[in-house]
Amino acid sequence: MTSALMPNYQRLDIAFEHGEGPYLYAADGRRYLDFGAGVAVTALGHCHPHLVEVLKEQADRLWHCSNLYRIPGQERLAERLAEASFADAALFCNSGAEAIECGLKLVRKYHDAAGDPGRYRVITCTGAFHGRTLATIAAGGSPKHLAGFDPVVDGFDQVPFGNLNKVRAAITGETAAILVEPIQGEGGINPATAEFLRGLRAAADEYGLLLFFDEVQCGLGRTGRLFAHEWAGVAPDVMALAKGLGGGFPVGACLAAGKAAGALTPGSHGSTFGGNPLAMAVGNAVLDVVLADGFLEHVRAVGASFREKLAGLAGKHPRVLGEVRGVGLMLGLKCVVANATVVRRLMDNGLLSVPAADNVVRLLPPLIVGEDEIDEAVAIIDQSCAELAETAT
Ligand SMILES: *Cc1c(COP(=O)(O)O)cnc(C)c1O
Numbered sequence: 001m002t003s004a005l006m007p008n009y010q011r012l013d014i015a016f017e018h019g020e021g022p023y024l025y026a027a028d029g030r031r032y033l034d035f036g037a038g039v040a041v042t043a044l045g046h047c048h049p050h051l052v053e054v055l056k057e058q059a060d061r062l063w064h065c066s067n068l069y070r071i072p073g074q075e076r077l078a079e080r081l082a083e084a085s086f087a088d089a090a091l092f093c094n095s096g097a098e099a100i101e102c103g104l105k106l107v108r109k110y111h112d113a114a115g116d117p118g119r120y121r122v123i124t125c126t127g128a129f130h131g132r133t134l135a136t137i138a139a140g141g142s143p144k145h146l147a148g149f150d151p152v153v154d155g156f157d158q159v160p161f162g163n164l165n166k167v168r169a170a171i172t173g174e175t176a177a178i179l180v181e182p183i184q185g186e187g188g189i190n191p192a193t194a195e196f197l198r199g200l201r202a203a204a205d206e207y208g209l210l211l212f213f214d215e216v217q218c219g220l221g222r223t224g225r226l227f228a229h230e231w232a233g234v235a236p237d238v239m240a241l242a243k244g245l246g247g248g249f250p251v252g253a254c255l256a257a258g259k260a261a262g263a264l265t266p267g268s269h270g271s272t273f274g275g276n277p278l279a280m281a282v283g284n285a286v287l288d289v290v291l292a293d294g295f296l297e298h299v300r301a302v303g304a305s306f307r308e309k310l311a312g313l314a315g316k317h318p319r320v321l322g323e324v325r326g327v328g329l330m331l332g333l334k335c336v337v338a339n340a341t342v343v344r345r346l347m348d349n350g351l352l353s354v355p356a357a358d359n360v361v362r363l364l365p366p367l368i369v370g371e372d373e374i375d376e377a378v379a380i381i382d383q384s385c386a387e388l389a390e391t392a393t
Pocket residue numbers: 094095096097098100129130131132181185186214215216217218242243
C-alpha cells in the first residue's frame with residue numbers, strides 16, 4: 001500500500017474503479033454489492049443519473065465563489081430543508097464534524113446572547129460518535145478516540161445512553177444543551193427509544209436547554225422518514241446533517257429553529273468552502289429524489305423486508321449472529337464471532353458492509369435498493385454465516 005499516506009486508516013486491501021447503483025467494481029473487474037454505501041453516504045447509490053447530470057451541468061457554470069456573495073443554491077436548499085423539517089434556517093459546511101462543531105458553537109452563542117454566557121456545557125451519551133475534531137471527540141467521549149490528544153476540550157458531560165434520570169441529574173446551571181444521535185451509528189446501531197427522546201425534549205424545555213440531534217448518519221431518509229427523530233414525534237432545536245445529504249459530494253449542514261436559528265450573527269462563524277455552488281447543486285439534486293412521492297415509503301418497505309429476512313438468518317445461524325437492530329435501511333447485526341471476521345467474509349463473498357462498536361456489522365445499503373438486491377445480500381450473508389459457523393468452535 002502507498003507509503004506516502006499517513007497511517008491513520010486501517011484499510012482493506014482493495015480499490016474500486018467505478019460504481020453503478022448499488023454496485024462497486026474493483027480494479028480486477030470483480031463486482032461488489034455495496035451495503036456500506038461509503039458509511040451511509042451514497043444514499044442514492046453510485047453515479048445516480050440525476051446527480052451526475054446536475055453535477056456536470058453545474059461544473060460547466062460555476063464551482064466556487066465564497067460566502068462573500070449570495071449563493072442561490074444555498075438559499076434554495078436551506079428553504080427546502082426548513083420546509084421539510086422543524087427548522088427555520090440552515091448553515092452549510094463540508095462534513096459531519098463541522099456540522100456538529102457549528103451546532104456546538106451555536107448553543108454557546110445562543111445562551112451568551114440570552115445573557116447567560118456561563119451556560120456552555122453539553123450533555124452527551126455513552127456510545128456516541130460526533131466526529132474527529134478536538135471538540136467532537138470530546139463530545140463523543142470515546143477513550144479510543146481521545147487517547148493521545150490531551151487535554152480534552154472542556155464542556156462535555158457524558159451520561160449513559162437512554163438513561164433519562166442520569167440526564168436530568170447531570171443538568172446544572174452551566175448546561176447549555178443536550179446532544180444525542182436518535183440512532184447511534186458508530187456505537188453499534190442503537191436506536192434511542194421514543195420515550196427517551198420525548199424525555200429529553202421535556203427536560204430541555206423545563207431547564208431552557210437546546211435539544212441538539214446528530215442526524216449525520218440516521219438523517220436524510222435512511223430510516224424511512226426524512227429525519228429519524230420524526231419516528232418519536234420529537235423535534236430538536238438544532239440538528240446536524242452530512243453523509244447522505246450530498247450523496248457522495250462532501251456537504252454538511254447545521255439546522256436550527258426559533259431563536260437558535262438566529263444565534264450565529266454576522267461574522268460569528270463561517271467556512272470558505274461551505275455551501276459552494278457545486279455542493280449545493282448536488283444537495284438540491286439529492287432532495288429532488290428523496291422528497292419525491294413514494295421514495296420514503298420505498299425505504300420503509302424494503303427496510304422492513306430486509307430486517308425480517310435478517311432476523312431469519314440470525315435464527316438460522318446462532319453461532320455467528322445475534323440480534324438484528326435498527327430502523328429502515330440503517331440496520332445492524334450483532335455478531336457472536338468477531339465482527340471484523342464477518343465483514344471480511346462478506347466482502348470475500350461480494351458484499352460490502354461496515355463494522356461498528358459493540359461487535360456489530362452495519363448494513364447501510366443505498367436507499368434505492370430493490371428486493372432483488374436485498375435477496376442477493378441475504379444469500380451472501382447466509383452463505384458467509386454457514387462458512388463461518390463451520391470454522392467457529
Ligand atoms: C460520520 C458521523 C459524524 C462525523 O462526520 P464526518 O463527515 O466524518 O466528520 C458525526 N456524527 C455522526 C452520527 C456520524 O455518523
